Each structure stands twice: as C-alpha cells, then as structure tokens.
Amino acid sequence: MPEANQFFRRLKQHGYKITPQRQAILQCLLDNPGHHSAEEIHQIIKTHYPHISLDTVYRNLHTMVALGLVIALNFADGRNRYELATEEHHHHLICLSCGQSEQIDFCPLSYMADTISRERNFTICKHSFEIYGYCHNCRQNQK
C-alpha cells in the first residue's frame, strides 16, 4: 500500500498506533474516492475484514478528522460523509431521489474568505456548499 504510508506516518507522529482496523479504514477511503457514510465504510471493510465494529469506524474517523487526514461533510439527510483530505477541494450536486452526487469544482469561499475574515472579524474553519435537486435520470423516471 504505497499511498497509505503517508497517512500511517501522520498517525504515528501523533502517537496513534497502526492497528489493522485503522489500516483498513484508510485503505477503504483510498480505494473508494468520494464521500461515504460511516455505515458504508463499515460495510465495505467488512467484506474482507468481517470482525471490525461500527464503533471503531466512528471512533477512528473522528480522530482522523481531528488530525486533518479526513474531512467530514454534513449532508441534508442527517448522515455524515467522510473523504480523504487529499482529495481536491470541491462541493456537490446531490440528487434527492437516487442519492448520487457529482462534484462541483467551484468554491464560493475562495472569493469570499479574505473579505469575511477581515470585515466580519471571523476565523473561518470549514464551510459547506451543497446543491440538492434531481439529476437527469431521476427526472426522466418520474415523468
């Protein structure tokens, strides 16, 4: 696992042990680009590592977010999604019918961040920009 090593190194640097569970979670995120819920990640890992518990997935995603290895997204369905922090920064078009999402490369914050920090005296940590609606396929099927 070539790419994975940089993540293991960063875990170690912060005093975290490299357990098989942590390896599996990172490998899963590397192998499956895009955002996934904790439940999805758990299901994917279980196919080749049946004994991992959902709690462990949550716990480790949480620490990986805290270390900046992983980014957490909150979508409108009340379920968090996670993706590797290395992925290009982007936002999403999310279909309310099939749940599929496409990327939007444009980020409004890139134009606003400086102005907001300065004029509003606000330290920006993270942001969300997601667009919900119906994709081409689902619109067709509903007619």
Added chain:
Amino acid sequence: MPEANQFFRRLKQHGYKITPQRQAILQCLLDNPGHHSAEEIHQIIKTHYPHISLDTVYRNLHTMVALGLVIALNFADGRNRYELATEEHHHHLICLSCGQSEQIDFCPLSYMADTISRERNFTICKHSFEIYGYCHNCRQNQK
C-alpha cells in the same frame, strides 16, 4: 395577528385545519426572526401554551416545509433549524464555540443556478452554504 393570516390561508388551501398549535408555531416564527431548532421553537411556545408537544412541533414544521411556508436548514451540529420562507434569502456565519450566527446576504447560487441547470442537466431544489469558525468574541475569550 395580521401577517399570520396569509399563512393560515395557505394551510387551508391545502386542506389543513387551523389548530391552535399551528397558529402558535407560525406566530412563534413570525415573532422570532432567524432560524431555530424544533426544540427551541417548542420551548418558546410552551411559555404561553404549556401543553403543546414536541412531536406536534416536528410534525407541523415538516408539513410547513412541504408546503413551502417554512425553510429547513441543516447545520453541522446535526440539528435542523427552521425559518419562515418569507425571510430574505441568506446564508450564515456560524460560531463553533457559542453557536451564534450572523447572516451573509451573498448567495453563490444566484450566479451559478442557470449554468448548473443547463450544463449539468440538474433540477435545483435547495442548497446549503454555511461557513463555520470562531466569532470575534469567542476568539478573544480563548486566548
């Protein structure tokens, strides 16, 4: 309640009855501009209408969102916020420490909506754009 009548009319048009609970919820949103969680709305109403149940608040907010009278916002803390659909469209700066929010009048979608609908073949229903960080006060206090 002058302003409230237009909402009652729209409920009636769709075959919904005007119950005191529904009146109280709408009045609460009219009297308290901005977004509030279901729990907050329930607490506010209980001060002068002690017998309303939280379930009823949820149920009615849900139908009001479906009718377009109310808008639901999902913030990062996993609790939905609701505001009247008549309020000026805006987004938020949300402090991760004190939870207070300020409005941002700028909406990135106003510049992108047409392009996305056309180029991505996507029917836009709603969107989120919220910026999280630390407000001036909280940054001061943490030092």
Added chain:
DNA sequence: GTAGGTGCAAACAATTTGCACAGTA
C-alpha cells in the same frame, strides 16, 4: 509490560411513528 485500541452492549440525542382520544370544519 503497558498504555492505548477494540468489541460489545448500553446510552444518547434528534426525529418519527402507532394509537386512542380530542377538536376543527
């Protein structure tokens, strides 16, 4: 060997639902 990590089960918080009764139209 030892501290941190895991799995299990139980706890939690936000929200939804089934059901019998109550209240609007």
Added chain:
DNA sequence: TACTGTGCAAATTGTTTGCACCTAC
C-alpha cells in the same frame, strides 16, 4: 358527524460512551 390533528409512549436512526479484554510497540 367525520375525519384530521394531537399527545403520549414507544420505536428508529445515527452516533457516542463505559468497560473489560486485547494488542501494537
């Protein structure tokens, strides 16, 4: 009167936590 709406309690969903055992280092 008829049927929608309500309150209560219980169920559900996503996530967190306490605890005893396990394992990476």
